[in-house]
Amino acid sequence: MNNFLSVIMPAYNPHQGRLAQVIEALQIQTLPTNQWELLIIDNNSPAPIQIDLSWHPHHRILIENKQGLTHARLKGFSEAKGELLLLVDDDNILEPNYLKHIVSIFESDQKLGAIGGKSLPLFEATPPTWLPEFYGNLALRDLGESILTASKTNAYPTCAPIGAGMGIRKLALANYIKKYNFGTGLIGDRTGKSLASGGDNDIVLEILAAGWRVGYFPDLTLQHIIPKQRIEIGYLARLVQNTNESWVAVLEKHSINPWQPIPKWSVPLRKLKAWLAHQAWKNSIHYLKWKASCGLFDGLSAIEKKHAKT
Template sequence: MISLSVIIPTYNPDAERFNKTLNGLKEQTLSFNHWELIVVDNNSSSGFSSQVDIAWQPNSNIVHEPKQGLTFARLKGFAEARGAIIVIVDDDNILAADYLEQVLHIFNKESKLGAVGGKSIPLFETAPPEWLSTFYSNLALRDLGDEVIMEGWSNKYPQSAPIGAGMALRKTALKTYMDKALVGKVKTTDRTALSLSSGGDNDMVIEVLKAGWLVAYHPALTLQHVIPAKRMETGYMAQLVNNTNRSWVQVLDSHGINPWNKIARWTVPLRKIKAWFTYKAWKNKVNFIRWQGACGTFEGLADSL
């Protein structure tokens, strides 16, 4: 019986990193009979399917989602999933060997739990610059310690809410999010080939909370997140922080919990110039990236007007 569905949305993945992700799943302590693997190909180049070996998992399938964007790929996976529990795995995540077994244990123990995540530990392909740790959260890296944290809806976003990498969800808790998607009310499409925006994880978590479920951070869940050299470059990080800040404002606004005042579009260039000096963006890489983040926030606040 399939109890759990692992969904990997992917677009032209790096072959070496993707194989590490698959090898991590191959080594899971949970019997293959109890879970399935769904790889969602989101418009990758031709020949992708023939390059992916998932035959080792008898309950596996590669499905295609022609609409570009991580949100669409995830929704495709959700629709295909047979398990009562869904685990989202990025194509650069390596789950600890007991990850899936721990997920089932946690959900069986906590009947009101809708979504849970754990530790996302960096696996750097090259030595990281010292300043990078300032932006770990933007890279979906986190470690909140060794205590379980569980929260419900309090009209604000919980600091312990699960991140997309390795997020496990009860499929019934996803109903309102999927219903919203069916009528075209899911506004964020997350990352695409041209954008580093995010927000889909947050949107899902808020819908789960609003539906009356709890969310949790659980230290028993650990994964490694592979960080290649490109993602440690200043230009990449500046675009990432800019795009994620912009989409973060948009998600909060869509749920009526945006704490900042909206701004007129014409004021954005002036605010960016002022922020350049406020953040002293010329001084170092951290300041420059933070300035880019402020620019993304201004754009998000203007978009929401």
């Protein structure tokens, strides 16, 4: 179906109230429902997902028993009928014209492989004043009102779309899906309680490597629901550490890692030195910056171990 859009929403044990907000935002999209389908991927939830989708003539709830966000997305890719895809998380509230803009942007530029826009916070509790420094870790961003695009370079483009609200031309996924089918170094993403990430970046880099362009379009705006527990220091500490460790793995896979591997034995000493350098005992910001450094060391030591085996 030419320019038919498939909305792919992975979900694991979703919060019913937040999911209802997400579905309500989809229900008022200005793109007619005969021009898009809704695929909810139940990623092995403890109980079946219950949500009224009778308003949409093209909806399906699919089951992916293999745990993990990446596997759920791949299930959606394989089942999607559209030439255009949209990744929506079960805590993303899209602006009413989001789907219409996705189709329009792809129609206007046939060389675009992946696009995204603004991801603005909708906090369920008052956040600490210092939190904006860690918005990127929470999949929040606003790059302004200008359109930004990028092609393949030796660094990860700052305007590359994030997973929340990412639009993808299905044709641009061919190499990514091929590598998955052959089991060649797929970067996994969040699984159960793990906060590891990198799946979004892996998709973007595979699309760029295939010769497509990616871009940021400010007309694409969503609200990302941030529950109270996600702004607590314990969660954020795990998040920044896991994110940095995963980031190293992604960059290494795509041969754009700017850092040298480090031996495993040196990691405890490096973490101790970083504790002192960041003065991690002073406040939350200093502590989280230290945890980010710990993630970097963990990632670089994993590379060293891998190199030692080859």
